[in-house]
Amino acid sequence: MNTKVETPYEQLAKVFHEPNRLSIVSALCAAAEGLTFNELRDDCNLTDGNLNRHLAVLREAGVVRTDKTFVDEKPRTTVFITRTGLDRFQEYLTALQEVLKTAQKAIPSDKKAAHLSGALRAVTR
């Protein structure tokens, strides 16, 4: 193993980069009072099982915490982002912004430019 400098691509922490977890953490950032399990599941278009699995990963990483209470004798789970989670998510978004900027700059301004015609080929799927 060498000790190379981490590139922006390597900084895309896997815990946030997974699209459903990106969706979950975004939703929680906007919710100062937290979100119930059901709100989060519906906001993020997930099943109970999927949300449970992603929350386990996020809890394990210290990104979210969950509180269980009883409301009208029914159990209610509320999910919050932690301060550490918020800090790390901001770092992730900064890396993502950099990667996106690099990619957008790399796209040729005229995809049909003559010098590209050899390199690009229509591929039928």
Place this chain on the structure above:
Amino acid sequence: MNTKVETPYEQLAKVFHEPNRLSIVSALCAAAEGLTFNELRDDCNLTDGNLNRHLAVLREAGVVRTDKTFVDEKPRTTVFITRTGLDRFQEYLTALQEVLKTAQKAIPSDKKAAHLSGALRAVTR
């Protein structure tokens, strides 16, 4: 299975979203003449094995094509992005931009705001 409308998170096509493939495809977008296997491996900070595996996924998806030639009796592999690949990568970047914008808007402007103090908690790792 229901036929729900795809969210921007669901549009983050897995083929591009993997950080190393994001790096590979960005590098290829900027290279009208293609890149040799070795250039791409070094640009993206990958091993031969890793690059080979990612190129197989990208080739299978119709995103890249590879040409093998002989230069001074040595084999040389050159990798190009396809037109379809370029189009789909642009769609991916658009979805990514939207997801990033949503997340950036969701981050509370003052993380230390009093109303967040209950929701956020320092987590030591």
